[in-house]
Amino acid sequence: MLGLKDNLEAVKKEIGAQEQFLEGIIKSERFFKRYKKYIIAVAVLLVVGGIYYSVVSAVNKSNLQVSNEAYNKLLVNSNDQESLNILKDKNDRLYNFYKFKIALESNDKASLKELAAYTKDPVISDLAAYQLSGLENKNDSKSELLQGFNILQEGYQLILDNKIQEAKMKFAQIDLNSPLKNVSNNLEHYQGTK
Secondary structure, three states: OHHHHHHHHHHHHHHHHHHHHHHHHHHHHHHHHHOHHHHHHHHHHHHHHHHHHHHHHHHHHHHHHHHHHHHHHHHHOOOOHHHHHHHHHHOHHHHHHHHHHHHHHHOOHHHHHHHHOOOOOHHHHHHHHHHHHHHOOOOOOOOOOOHHHHHHHHHHHHHHOOOHHHHHHHHOOOOOOOOOHHHHHHHHHHOOOO
16 A cells, blocks of 8 residues: 555656646747747847948958058068058058058158047047157157156156256156156256266
């Protein structure tokens, strides 16, 4: 009798587990039927998004490779108009750095003015404005990135002119967390003599 009771309990437990399993399947089937459109839409969006990401990555990689090859050709032969056009079409930033390089080599103020007005890339704009102010013998560049460097140069010039107090006031304008602060402190301490 005891063995039969144990067997019945085991059968009840197994039937209960099967019932729960079937119940779970039925609930998930109902869930899928209810949200079928949304589930399929999300799956399609994930597939389309994955394909789009792959295509964009491949195009960007190809453009980068082509623009690097064009830049290398321009470094060898600056008269290669085809490479210049490829660089302009495929990588605007590298094209503008190349224009900056050529403008520096030839002291081309017109190109530097054009690059200084370039708003899409503040690094190129600031470097061009700084170089242009140097070519025009002005220290009025409003470069955000090179502002500390401009102050450092002005302070050093004041030290050379033996205007130590004015130089100290100029060096005080450099931000405390600027990497140039240590240089200005050294210039201020040694007053440009060492």
